[in-house]
Amino acid sequence: MTTNGPTAPTAPAGMAAAASAHVPYAHPAMSPADRELLLTSVRQVATDPEQKFILGRRCAALERALRDRTGAGDVIACGSGTGALSLALRAARIGPGDEVIVPAFGAEPLAACVLGVGATPVFADVHPDSGLLDPADAERRVTARSRAIVPAHVFSSMADMPAVCELAARHRLEVVEDAAVAQGATLRGRPAGTWGDLGLYSFYPVKPFGMAGEGAIVLSDDTELARATRMLRNHGQDGVNRFLHHEIGLNSRFDEIHAAFQLARLPALDELLARRRAVADYYSERFAPLRDRGLAAPEPGADGRCLYVYAVYTPHRDALARHLAAHGVGSRVYHPSPLPRLAAFAPARTGDGPAAAPWPGADRAAARHLALPLHPHLSPAQTRQVADAVCGFFGLDGPDGPDGPDS
Ligand SMILES: Cc1ncc(COP(=O)(O)O)c(C=O)c1O
Known part of the structure; x- marks a missing residue:
């Protein structure tokens, strides 16, 4: 046992500090406080006379709260991190004939979503000791068909966003920053998800702001990209005139129970x-x-x-x-x-x-x-x-x- 050097962090209030024989890799259970908040959220939405369950005022309030927290120009709540990535690529008008540079190591949606919009993923190498995209290798793979690059933050570290943004500017590529796992991370004072033309966080349960279900947000400072994302998440409707579809979109919406829950947990x-x-x-x-x-x-x-x-x-x-x-x-x-x-x-x-x-x-x-x-x-x-x-x-x-x- 170590006798000097760093001290193990102290336990949060109410948590037993005793050694356990087994340290499980994951701790999937919600805390007692979160369980109560979830039940309260269900009750709130279920008994609200408005009876609006999807994309209502709680969802809008969560988007505002996360906009304030991250400083992003706009935040659009959607159905999952995978949905967010698909929406971002579509909003950036990536499609058939286009190449998108993605890391060769990481989560499957990084490449699957590119194929899903009809474009071709071009796999760039990563650093062996961090799994992060190697911007120099990515640049070697740029061709006349390259339209976008998708750097992903991996496990414990953010990608080299300054280098990625520089190379993207040189080659006129859109940057879709996959910050699915990176809520709370900052690089040079700038939050993950706000470096790219579009960024995203996932709320899948085990993520840092994971919740009791599927959900995510897209972030963007670009008014047109944000507007397109907002329309695309709800079948290409503009949120004002129902059933007037401006383009073919997705069903990647966010529901009010999750919005109430995330709002209550944000503090x-x-x-x-x-x-x-x-x-x-x-x-x-x-x-x-x-x-x-x-x-x-x-x-x-x-x-x-x-x-x-x-x-x-x-x-x-x-x-x-x-x-x-x-x-x-x-x-x-x-x-x-x-x-x-x-x-x-x-x-x-x-x-x-x-x-x-x-x-x-x-x-x-x-x-x-x-x-x-x-x-x-x-x-x-x-x-x-x-x-x-x-x-x-x-x-x-x-x-x-x-x-x-x-x-
Ligand atoms: C880097 C990355 N991108 C996208 C996703 C997809 O997110 P979701 O599970 O919310 O669809 C994940 C999920 O783990 C991920 O790790």
């Missing part, structure tokens, strides 16, 4: 994020000396840090996962294969040329990443248990003495 979001940050900062301080021993972890500090998943990268990934399990610590591999190697995208692998170049960084990121428990309900003892187990594997400060990567 507590910073506290939840702070709790995640304390855990992540503690891990990063404990893991900093392990870089020379083969473990890449997110740097300490808030700039560009996401608080969704705490992922480390090591060539000894599978042995580390086994060691953690043996020490009662759950962990998770998210993307075991780079996107272009998934069967689903086989038809999208386009012949020769810049699109077909290899993805060595994505191959390594897929083989090396491992996510550790990071959620607001971790007790200090559990947080320490996770860090001790990781350090122990690399022969540093482990509770059971040296038990290194070769084990």
Whole structure:
């Protein structure tokens, strides 16, 4: 057990601080306070004489609140992160014949949504120790057909948005910033989701502002892109004249129960994020000396840090996962294969040329990443248990003495 160095973050009020034998990877249950808020939200909407269940005043109030919080010009609530990505691509008028540069490592919708609008995803390589889009590799894949680039924030870190925006400006590409996992993250003081021409957050339950169902928002400073997104989410209607469809859109709407719930929880979001940050900062301080021993972890500090998943990268990934399990610590591999190697995208692998170049960084990121428990309900003892187990594997400060990567 570590006797000096960083102190494990303190537990939130009312939370037991005792060590648990097993630290599960995830904590899917809602807090008792959130359960009450959810029940109150259902009752509020169910008993409201207005009886409006979708895209009503609560939804508009949530959009305003998130606009104020992020400083985005406009915020449009919609049905899911996948819906948000599709809406953003459609609003940017991406379609057949266009190429869209996406990271070769990440969530499936990054490429699926591009194919969904009839365009071609062009996979760019990523940094092997963060999974983040490599802007230099992305630039090598620009062609005369390139119309947009979709940088994604991954696990614990934001993409290099200044470099992505620069290259996009040079080649006149739209930037659709996938901040699905990055609510609460900022880079150089600017919130995730507000760097791109369009950005998005997902409210899928495990996300930092996840809720009890499906939902998301699109953010944009561009009035025309925001107007188009708002129309597209509701079958191309303008919100004034029903059944007059200006174009073919989607059903990607947001409902009032979720809006009431998210509005009620918004004041507590910073506290939840702070709790995640304390855990992540503690891990990063404990893991900093392990870089020379083969473990890449997110740097300490808030700039560009996401608080969704705490992922480390090591060539000894599978042995580390086994060691953690043996020490009662759950962990998770998210993307075991780079996107272009998934069967689903086989038809999208386009012949020769810049699109077909290899993805060595994505191959390594897929083989090396491992996510550790990071959620607001971790007790200090559990947080320490996770860090001790990781350090122990690399022969540093482990509770059971040296038990290194070769084990
Ligand atoms: C980077 C990224 N983009 C998009 C999505 C899709 O979001 P949703 O699950 O809300 O559809 C996810 C989901 O995990 C994601 O991680």
